[in-house]
Amino acid sequence: MPELPEVEVVRLGLVDYVVGRTIVDAVVHDIRSVRRHLAGPHDFLAQVIGSTVVGARRRGKYLWLPLDSGDAIVVHLGMSGQMLVQAPSVAAPKHLRISFALGDGVELRFVDQRIFGGMFVSPAGAELPAEIAHIARDPLDPAFDRDDFASRIKRRKTGIKRALLDQTLISGVGNIYADESLWRSKLHFARPTEKLRRVEIDRVVVAATDVMTEALAQGGTSFDALYVNVNGQSGCFDRSLDAYGQEGLPCVRCGTLIRRDPFMNRSSYSCPVCQPRPRHPR
DNA sequence: GCTTGCGCCTGAATGC
């Protein structure tokens, strides 16, 4: 699934191949992909057709394309979303949900198998769409404020992993990078946030920043001219994961077998020795 | 106000 580095690679692709172009036509193939556009698919099309894309921006895993109208097309890739720049003659991919004709034989295609993602138009949202203003900055954002993050974390009464997955505290961290960041910083996912020391909070933020930076460095190299691809499952990134999905494999730090615990109807992977369970977990 | 849990969705993997 697209994690923050993949989303950033998509943004870079959009900057290269979509910004500056005018949407001459568009088709919504599946209305569920515009379900967050409350005025409906016809209004969505009316808002975008004829507009020129003047930028490609990102906050966390949200992307938005500011238009010359001052509005913005907000995009979330969800679990399986892709943005493909292809010639119209290329056969329509399975799960094609929305397509934009950009003229000169270029089409922007939104492909999304599971429809967790989608698009909507944010009125006057060019600078920062109001609908995503509650999303915190991500650790790769130069304006990310570590002091503010630390003080907000300590005011929470929950486990550190839940906090890492909370978009209003820090954005862009999904289940995979949460587990990787906690493994690197040697913190158990159920450590109570209010009892964390500042040095521990800083450690996990640095770890998250490093994991994402490394993934981004790898992803940036596999970019193809006419193909803005961001499907993590296709192996766009050769992620070297130390914890996530490593159940039963030895921890590369101490050799203890990585374990999997149920967590929020999903899984948490951790090293039982490097990341000792707290006495009073949350 | 803050925290927690559900439902959305598809297809691969697993179970009987």
Add this chain to the structure above:
DNA sequence: TGCATTCAGGCGCAAG
């Protein structure tokens, strides 16, 4: 073999 169930995940929203 074939059908049914489980799992994966981000995010908005409702409930506690």
